[in-house]
Amino acid sequence: MEINRLFSLEGKVAIVTGAAGLIGEQIAQTLAxxxxxxxxxxxxxxxxxxxxFDLPTESIAIQADICSEESxxxxxxxxxxxxxxxxxxxxxxxxxxxxENPIDVLESTKFENFPSEMFQQIxxxxxxxxxxxxxxxxxxxxxxxxxxxxxIASTYGITAPDQSLYKDKDGNQLFYKSPAYPTSxxxxxxxxxxxAAYWGHNGVRVNTLSPGGVENGQNEYFIExxxxxxxxxxMADKSDYNGAIVFLASDASSYMTGANxxxxxxxxxx
Ligand SMILES: NC(=O)c1ccc[n+]([C@@H]2O[C@H](COP(=O)([O-])OP(=O)(O)OC[C@H]3O[C@@H](n4cnc5c(N)ncnc54)[C@H](O)[C@@H]3O)[C@@H](O)[C@H]2O)c1
Numbered sequence: 001m002e003i004n005r006l007f008s009l010e011g012k013v014a015i016v017t018g019a020a021g022l023i024g025e026q027i028a029q030t031l032a033x034x035x036x037x038x039x040x041x042x043x044x045x046x047x048x049x050x051x052x053f054d055l056p057t058e059s060i061a062i063q064a065d066i067c068s069e070e071s072x073x074x075x076x077x078x079x080x081x082x083x084x085x086x087x088x089x090x091x092x093x094x095x096x097x098x099x100e101n102p103i104d105v106l107e108s109t110k111f112e113n114f115p116s117e118m119f120q121q122i123x124x125x126x127x128x129x130x131x132x133x134x135x136x137x138x139x140x141x142x143x144x145x146x147x148x149x150x151x152i153a154s155t156y157g158i159t160a161p162d163q164s165l166y167k168d169k170d171g172n173q174l175f176y177k178s179p180a181y182p183t184s185x186x187x188x189x190x191x192x193x194x195x196a197a198y199w200g201h202n203g204v205r206v207n208t209l210s211p212g213g214v215e216n217g218q219n220e221y222f223i224e225x226x227x228x229x230x231x232x233x234x235m236a237d238k239s240d241y242n243g244a245i246v247f248l249a250s251d252a253s254s255y256m257t258g259a260n261x262x263x264x265x266x267x268x269x270x
Contacts, residue, residue, distance in 0.1 A: 018093030231266025
């Protein structure tokens with residue numbers, strides 16, 4: 001068999017949630033340049049329209065909230081009307097508190113003060129949103145007895161945040177990475193295994209991709225500390241996950257389900 005064909009997504013229909021975000025845009029481009037028709041789904045419509053416009057395959061933008069089943073059912077109907085099938089689902093949308101944009105100041109990010117409403121909101125998007133998309137879009141896949149679902153987790157679903165990373169040069173804690181994000185990503189990894197086992201006989205594969213931190217305009221001191229803590233001595237480029245996405249989405253990973261593919265520059269090895 002020609003090896004390139006193994007990785008081809010020609011004729012496939014792929015949904016990317018959170019497609020307007022940093023990694024989502026990359027994923028949408030990667031899938032399209034591998035031949036897939038891409039559905040860019042996000043609450044932010046304008047950015048998805050812009051990205052879709054430049055893609056080489058027939059691709060569309062849909063505004064939907066992954067926390068709303070009604071919104072996702074409307075999206076599903078629109079996709080089926082347009083393409084008639086769903087082959088690939090990338091559950092990428094999440095609330096991701098970033099160093100470059102922390103959700104709140106020091107006091108409120110302390111575990112002892114962390115608002116339960118905030119905890120619930122993050123769990124709702126990151127876990128229930130993933131669950132909703134798998135249920136609504138994955139059900140179309142099982143009817144066709146074929147499909148690949150990739151749930152995006154994080155190194156923080158595997159290891160705890162080292163809060164000293166979030167200190168400035170003088171040792172002052174700037175904020176704390178919240179308890180909600182790692183909890184949600186750990187749940188995504190467990191949920192993936194559940195669904196892989198549950199849908200294995202339906203021909204639908206379900207895997208997790210766990211990325212490490214992407215360099216994206218954080219302060220120099222943070223980048224230096226993160227890189228030092230990483231065996232490959234750098235943060236990720238946003239394109240570093242493209243290969244893993246094509247691998248998991250395509251027939252190249254046809255005997256793989258329930259796995260967690262960790263692409264983190266070695267962060268979780270020590
Ligand atoms: N950026 C990193 O360093 C990093 C590292 C590890 C894992 N991840 C994971 O990768 C994924 C993408 O991260 P990112 O940095 O690109 O995030 P991002 O914040 O840039 O993008 C997230 C996107 O999700 C969308 N979204 C949020 N809530 C939504 C909802 N209810 N319905 C529909 N869309 C919604 C947002 O509008 C946004 O466009 C996330 O799952 C994140 O946890 C990111």
